[in-house]
Amino acid sequence: MAAGKAEKGREDRRVSRAQAQREFRRRAVLDVARRVFSEKGYHKTSIDDLIESAGIARGTFYLYFSSKRAIFDALLDSLLVMLQSTVRRIETGPDAPPPVDQMYAAVDRILDTLLENRETARILLRDAVGIDADFDQKLHDFYGSLLTMIERAIRNGQEMGLVRPCDPTLSAHCVLGSLKETVDWTGVEVTKIIDKPGRKKGIDRERLRGLGRELITFCLQGLFKAA
Amino acid sequence: MAAGKAEKGREDRRVSRAQAQREFRRRAVLDVARRVFSEKGYHKTSIDDLIESAGIARGTFYLYFSSKRAIFDALLDSLLVMLQSTVRRIETGPDAPPPVDQMYAAVDRILDTLLENRETARILLRDAVGIDADFDQKLHDFYGSLLTMIERAIRNGQEMGLVRPCDPTLSAHCVLGSLKETVDWTGVEVTKIIDKPGRKKGIDRERLRGLGRELITFCLQGLFKAA
């Protein structure tokens, strides 16, 4: 009541430390959930699995997440948001960098993001469909926006005479499919290679850059007019 | 016990008619399950949904299939077998038709098969992962054999100087990804267009052929050396 500045400050610090603590715990649970979900899949993962792996009590879980669905959501949302922002950064202005360079950069960024979030990406690709109607819609929207973006780029390219005549929608799907499959593959297979003890979860960016180049080349040479 | 030939024959006929009857029922249930699974997804489909749609009793279901998992298996196995055989028919012999022609033909056949089994294909693409370890292995093997095949074709093409230098594994994944995404898209989006009353589930082969050409072109022009 009669608290002076000092008291207020101390209280604030206490509160913010508690908040930090809370965020820390929440993240710890999220990290565990990410691992477990990516290993067992959403449906075969029970709350029991989660709390056992996290070493917390049943009730504690619900202190941080309102439901199994909610933690799954939290997991994927963060990735989707990251990807959206990654993708959005493609500029279409007049004095923007050459589109091709931007594509390379964009794919690099996307692959970086996905590879840095390999487990979540795997969950996204393998488990996210069929959770429930809301989530399906969210995914549909996400992929839809991606496809729209790619398709628009293709149409632009066609207008600029850079891209050969083709069905832009189908081609966009091919690009997306190539990307998805590459990610799934790298996320699973590459992981086996690069996640070795000693390597400390570091990602082989060298190799990744190479794969990115290849992926883009695969797509572009199908879209570009033959020289 | 004391059955004469005639009796035996009659019994055989009875047995075989019973067998045919059994097969007929089984198929009917499979057909229903295919539809329901493709509409609701594996996890959201209950045995109740299945038997209600099929108009059979709970116990009857288990006369034909040993479990929910088993009918799902049966559904996808038939498609996988079909696809395997479709794909296998690519000849690599000395006096086989030109490889490019074969590719076109193969993709045509694959797309035909997949589109004729749109519902199952959709299940395969959306629900098949995460059922259980055995199934995951089966899928892994299936896609693995597909990838191996594509990769081998790419390597062959490289040796023959038809395919530009590239990472054959990654490229194979791109091809597979393009194929998957195209099928998923056509399975969902195109279905809305072509499954109209009056059209009676006929498939628009014309359009399909076009999409197949586009898909192949997308892939090939990424693989071929620029002319």
Added chain:
Amino acid sequence: MAAGKAEKGREDRRVSRAQAQREFRRRAVLDVARRVFSEKGYHKTSIDDLIESAGIARGTFYLYFSSKRAIFDALLDSLLVMLQSTVRRIETGPDAPPPVDQMYAAVDRILDTLLENRETARILLRDAVGIDADFDQKLHDFYGSLLTMIERAIRNGQEMGLVRPCDPTLSAHCVLGSLKETVDWTGVEVTKIIDKPGRKKGIDRERLRGLGRELITFCLQGLFKAA
């Protein structure tokens, strides 16, 4: 398919026997639930208690009732309906029997009904409030209709010069309260007396009639003008 009349008939019989069986089981569960609820109260009764007492499996319970709330509902609804119809039978027509006689008869019927359903009545009086908003509303409506009826009777009596000047609403509450308390008392205390082995759940109608007379006399002599 090619079933003749006989077959049809047999099937019908089978179906109706199954239905009867089902109804029989359902009733058995209801009977058990009535007993358990009346002994332990709604909140302290778990589904576990119910199924253990009924000697059925957890799933079986949900075959007959969709929820704990639902079986409680079923229990009380039947009583409420019974009471409503019992009460409704009071005629107010021109050449109906004298109102006083009808009152006696009505109270007799109500007490009979309640005493024959002692356990349910006890549940109604002790547990029904606070289950949920819907149920509270249902109870409120039920008692409301009862009160309205009593109040109307009082007003009529006043107009006919039979009932002394008084606040009809408060008086109606007193009548209802007297009735409730009597039922609660008889339901609990009397039960101890009359439910003895050997007596076979028979109800001491003699005593009951006496209590009914007393109750009515209590109320009426408070409402009648002093002679």
Added chain:
Amino acid sequence: MAAGKAEKGREDRRVSRAQAQREFRRRAVLDVARRVFSEKGYHKTSIDDLIESAGIARGTFYLYFSSKRAIFDALLDSLLVMLQSTVRRIETGPDAPPPVDQMYAAVDRILDTLLENRETARILLRDAVGIDADFDQKLHDFYGSLLTMIERAIRNGQEMGLVRPCDPTLSAHCVLGSLKETVDWTGVEVTKIIDKPGRKKGIDRERLRGLGRELITFCLQGLFKAA
């Protein structure tokens, strides 16, 4: 340890201030609990509801009350004690005031007490049954003592020739029932009327006196010999 008189005194003062503080807090929580319980009912009220409304921490609650059950107990106990003392004050001595006058006064006091504790009374009437065996016993005892008292009064009245021949036990239940129902009704319905902003929780004693008179008249004219 080595505390002198002065120190002791100061400490005492400190202690007693702390005690007062404690009592103050405790009362504040009780007040909140009374309101919440009366609004939502015992079972639908969670500790969360209580501490949130009281603006205290979870642990703090348990510093003042050992359990949810305990605070409920405390709430009702105070009312029960109040009522007991209110009722007890009926004198049966030789030169006591005329019994009828005492009844009027007693009912007035009871109604005053109950109406002044409308919320608690409502809890008593609606939620108190079915909490647990101990509490049921306590209630049973309370109402039992009330009934005994009423019954004794009736018997006295009969001996004095004031009360008509009747079953004293049943009649006592009717009196109690009338009282309960009146209180429940006034607690709910009247509250809507008299708890208006501006009136500041004042109770319409005028109207209340009227209801008391009516209630007594209802009961007495049923008990008195017809004039």
Added chain:
DNA sequence: CATGAATGAGAATTCATTCAT
């Protein structure tokens, strides 16, 4: 063969209470 009532292991979620800070 066909049936569908019965089963019970499991799943998610709640909430009164405790205890380290």
Added chain:
DNA sequence: GATGAATGAATTCTCATTCAT
């Protein structure tokens, strides 16, 4: 004293599978 994060027993409900008729 005060706090609120942590706890875990208890509870309701689901649903794939079995089995007597």
